[in-house]
Amino acid sequence: MADEKLYLYPIWIRIWHWLNAVFFIVLLLTGISMQYSNPDNPFLISFELSVQLHNIFGILISINYLIFIIGNLFTSNGKQYKMKTKGLFKRLYDQSVFYLFGMFKKQDPPFDISVENKFNPLQRFIYSTAMYIGFPIIIASGFALLFPEIIIPQIFGLSGILITALIHVIIGFILSLFLFIHIYVCTIGASISSNFKSMITGWH
Secondary structure (H helix, E strand, O other): OOOOOOEOOOHHHHHHHHHHHHHHHHHHHHHHHHHHOEOOEOEOEOHHHHHHHHHHHHHHHHHHHHHHHHHHHHOHHHHHHOOOOOOHHHHHHHHHHHHHOHHHHOOOOOOOOOOOOOOOHHHHHHHHHHHHHHHHHHHHHHHHHHOHHHOOOEEOOEEHHHHHHHHHHHHHHHHHHHHHHHHHHHOOOOOOOHHHHHHHHOEO
8 A cells, every 4th residue: 555656636625625724824813813913013914904814714715615515515525524433432542542652663554545545534533523513613603703793692691792702713723723733644644745745736
C-alpha cells in the first residue's frame, strides 16, 4: 500500500477544501478582531472592517458548505463520512494509540488508506462531527446573529442573543482547534508536505 498511488481527491473536493480553508481563516481572524478590538485600538483588523468581512465570508462559507452537502449526496464522497458503530471504540482506540505512541516508534498505521477508506477511523469520526454537527450549528447561529430579529428574546430567562452569540463563539473555538489539529496531522505522512501536495494534485 505504501508504494501504491491513489487518486483520492477529485477536483471539486480540492477546490471546496481550499476555499473552505481560506474562508474559515478569514472568519477566524475577523472573529478574533471583533472580540478584542475597540475603535481606538484595533486588534489585527478594525472592528468595522471585521464585521463587514465576517458577514461576507460567513455567507460565502455557507454557500461552500451547501456545495459540500450536495456533493456528498450525489457522489461517492459521502460514504467517507459514514461510520460503522460496531467496533467503533476499538478502532478509535487503536488509531489514537498509533498517533500518541506508534508513529513515534515508526510502527505501521493500524488502518490502510484506500479509495474506499481515505480516512482512518479517528479522522472519519472527527471530520463527520465537525462537518455534520459543528458547521451546521455555527452557520445557523451566525445567520441568527446576522438577522437577530429571528432569535427568541428570552431563553431560560437569559437574552436569546447572548446565548446565540455564546454558542457561535464556543463552536467557533472548537472548530478552530480542529483546524490546528488538522494542519498538524496533515504533516504526518511520507513527508511533511506530502498530504498538502495530495490536496493540490488529488493523488495520494
